[in-house]
Amino acid sequence: MRSTARLLGQLELAATRYAGSLHIPECIPSTSYSSISTCAAAWEISNCGCVNNTSSSSSSSSSTASSSSCSSISLQQRRLSSTQASAAPMQQPAAALQPSMLDLEATRRLQEMLAYDAARQAAAAAAAAAAAQPKPRRRINIADVPQFQLPSKSKQPASPVHQPAVDWQQIVEQVRRSGQLVTGEQMLTDTFRRKHTYLRISLTERCNLRCTYCMPADGVELTPSQELLAPAEVERLAKLFVKAGVQKIRLTGGEPTVRKDLQEIVARLNTLKPLGLQTIAMTSNGIALGRQLPGLVEAGLSLNGLNISLDSLKAERFERMTRRRGHARVLQSIQQAVDMGFDPVKVNVVLQRGVNDDEVADFVELTRQQPINVRFIEYMPFDGNVWSTQKMVPYREVMARIAERFPEGLQRHQDPAGEVAKNFSLPGFKGSVSFVTSMSHAFCGDCNRLRLLADGALKVCLFGANEVSLRDAVRGGASDGELAAVISAAVDRKKAAHAGMEVLAVTQNRPMITIGG
Structure with a gap:
């Protein structure tokens, strides 16, 4: 009886499934092995029941069991028939199904299952074959790689908006109404009593290198040549600054040697030495310097x-950092400058962690036998150079590395007033080592620098966004006295110090190449 009851349960499940009353989730195929097994079990029970119901037995106990089984089967069949009379297509109890019908149904479902499995295996094999096929090599256009993109007039980023610190027209009108002029000393002294005696003049925004820390990967919007300061305008403004007390002028860029009238500008500035100008300096990348250096010295x-x-003594690394070739020419320019009597020849090195900071000791070695001043400059944030504190190498860390390699120790120099670098030398070395610590140890309190950009804007702080256009004032007809008043008003707005590193990193400023190195 217990065995019969278990078989009846299987029969009920099979009959209910075929009657359509058992829900099969969509994610489970209906042609599963379990369904077919249940159908086969139902057929066996049905067949067994019919045989026991029609055949006689010599044993009374066997007849009683068979009669009881058939009675139970009939009762179960009637219950299913009464509750699912409307279910189609099955219209009679499962026990009444012929074995041939169940065989056909089981065979059909088995074929569906096998077809499903075969299709799935074929799809998997096709996917594996496609993955195994070698992919065609795609040719890369180097112009599409961001770090090799050059500035183009057809596709240039929008230039940032520079809010003027001073409305030069308003200042000129006030001077014309009042007749009050500023003196030279007043023009160059700010509200914190810092007197500015050092003027940096950027001559161009163009450059024959694309240094990662200076020029954004997508280039910059270049100022049209007619909007750059002409040689006569450079001379006039420089004369105004020199007469007010500027003693040193440095020419920068971009790269100043790409400007064809560079020698003329140097010659014009040289005429200001009787007025108090002591030094005409220049910063170059050295690529085209060698052939121009004799003429510049003469001028x-x-x-x-x-x-x-x-920034690197390794040619491959130099090309990666500058996105250009020319490492050998830079080394030749340095040696040529030494041979021509420049003393010292200053070599600027912008250190970046994980990029070139492993060359500190090698750069120091340059100062052993020659009058070279290696200047380690802390990496500074400007528009487009992807600055981060992790990339910056503080000068104290650099000093510690030098002390490990050279146990004789660095000896500190007596720095002149307004000197931005911390100067050292090693015993027995002809050259020296300096640290420009703009980020970790700012020198704002002693700053004596002003910047005149290639487009004629006066920038009183390297990290300040406010500017005033002296070019527009000159071309607008302002007199020297009126220009002095405009300059004085801009200098008065210079802050006591620039912001911290994190603030500077998110402050809008020009890219370094348009400010001047």
Whole structure:
């Protein structure tokens, strides 16, 4: 009886499934092995019941069991028939199904299952075959790689908006109404009593290198040539500053050697030395410097005022950092400057962690036998150079590395007033080592610098966004006295110090190449 009851349960499940009353989730195929097994079990029970109901047995106990089984089967069949009379297509109890019908149904479902499995295996095999096929190599257009993109007039980023610190027209009108003029000393002294005696003049925004920390990967919007300061305008403004007390002028860029009238500008500035100008200096990347250096010296370039940028002593790394070739030419320019008597030849090195900071000791070695001043400059944030505190190497860390390699120790120099670098030398070395610590140890309290950009904007702080256009004032007809008043008003707005590193990193400013190195 217990065995019969278990078989009846299987029969009920099979009959209910075929009657359509058992829900099968969509994610489970209806042609599963379990369904077919249940159908086969139902057929066996049905067949067994019919045989026991029609055949006689010599044993009375067997007849009683068979009669009881058939009675139970009939009762179960009637219950299912009464509750699911409307279910189609099955219209009679499962026990009444012929074995041939169940065999056909089981065979059909088995075939569906096998077809489903075969299709799935074929799809998997096709996917594996496609993955195994070698992919065609795609040619890369180097112009599409961001770090190799050059500035183009057809696709240039929008230039940032620079809010003027001073409305030069308003200042000129006030001077014309009042007749009050500013003196030279007043023009160059700010509200914190800092007197500015050092003027940096950027001559161009163009450059023959694409240094990652200076020029954004997508280039910059270049100022049209007619909007750059002409040689006569450079001379006039420089004369105004020199007469007010500026003693040193440095020419920068971009790269100043790409400007064809560079030698003329140096010669014009040289005429200001009787007025108090002491030094005409220049910063160059050295690529095209060698062939121009003799003419620049003849025009008046000071032999103590040459800086050459070189961020790596390894040619491959140099090309990666500058996105250009020319490492050998830079080294030749440095040696040529030494041979021509420049003393010292200053080599600017912008250190970046994980990029070139492993070359500190090698750069220091340059100062052993030659009058070279290696200047380690802390990495500074400007528009488009992807600055981060993790990339910056503080000068104290650099000093510690030098002390490990050179146990004789660095000896501190007596720095002149307004000097932005911390200067050292090693015993027995002809050259020296300096640290420009704009980020970790700012020198704002002693800052004596002003910047005149290539487009004629006066920038009183390297990290300040406010500017005033002296070019527009000159071309607008302002007199020297009125220009002095405009300059004085801009200098008065210079802050006591620039913001911290995190603030500078998110402050809108020009890219370094348009400010001047």
